[in-house]
Amino acid sequence: MSGTLVGSSRSVGWTSILVDHHRVQPSEGEFETASTPDQTIVVMLKGEQHIEAFADGLWRRTVYEPGTVGTTPGDRTDRLRRCVNRNSGRFDKANLYLPHLLLDEAVDEYRRAGQRSGDVNLNALAFHDPLICHTAKRLVEAMASGAADLYAAATARWLAAHLVCFHSGRADAERLTLDAGVISDRRIARVLEMMSSRLSNPPTLDELAAEAGVSKFHFVRLFREKVGRTPHAFLLQLRLKAAQSMLAATDLDIGTIAALSGYSRSAELTSAFSRRFGTTPKGWREAARA
Secondary structure (H helix, E strand, O other): OEEEEEEEHHHHOOOOOEEEEEEEEOOOEEEEOOOOOOEEEEEEEEOOEEEEEEEOOEEEEEEEOOOEEEEEOOOOOOEEEEEOOOOOOOEEEEEEEEOHHHHHHHHHHHHHOOOOOOOOOOOEEEEEOHHHHHHHHHHHHHHHOOOOHHHHHHHHHHHHHHHHHHOOOOOOHHHHHHOHHHOOOHHHHHHHHHHHHOOOOOOOHHHHHHHHOOOHHHHHHHHHHHHOOOHHHHHHHHHHHHHHHHHHHOOOOHHHHHHHOOOOOHHHHHHHHHHHHOOOHHHHHHHHHO
16 A cells, blocks of 8 residues: 655644654555554545455455544554445545543542443444544644644544543443444444445445345344344434534534435435434424523
């Protein structure tokens, strides 16, 4: 793999979080990630790459596209291989290295707020989180403009809290029942990862069935048995939850949020959102910020 380090927060003296912006021309090959003392968050910014990860004796494939996030705990290495096809091309990614001290502080705050204690598990091959993607882009822009470490420090603390709250197994029971880590059937776990990582470009039923390694008819039945709802209903919930998060925490316009959530037009998001929550995205945003 040939790549260029476009920019690094080392050059502007940030100490709260390390940010490296890479531009990569992919090539076929197997490799092992480097061990670091910090929590690693990889965010795809531009382009696309196909990655396979080796775990539990199996290779699992996922597609990284803009908005896809992967997380690796400190001191862990992963065995990966990059797959190149005729559509492969240069891509940009941001590697964020978050000190574990910030994660420990976030865990302690949640414990004091009455949530259950336990170890943070931030290890995921790929998932979709528009807020983390948006934050990574802003960090890269701030780094390029020479922003002070004060900006980086505030962003790093928010990122730690967001990861602990939404991506460490410390969320509410509804989320836990839908998390790939607690679905015993490994095929369904792979499907949930694919669905979460491709909200802006939802996979077809044929693609999901192929990922599960079963026929389309058998897949729908298997999915309903394991998850408790149809693939379409589950994907709709993922998309609406993503839209809610962006409405509450960003100033993105409704059209942009619709596109990031997998809707071709803002009117489609408004219709689905109104049916589910009884209010429009604009009305929900205003109420959430009141």
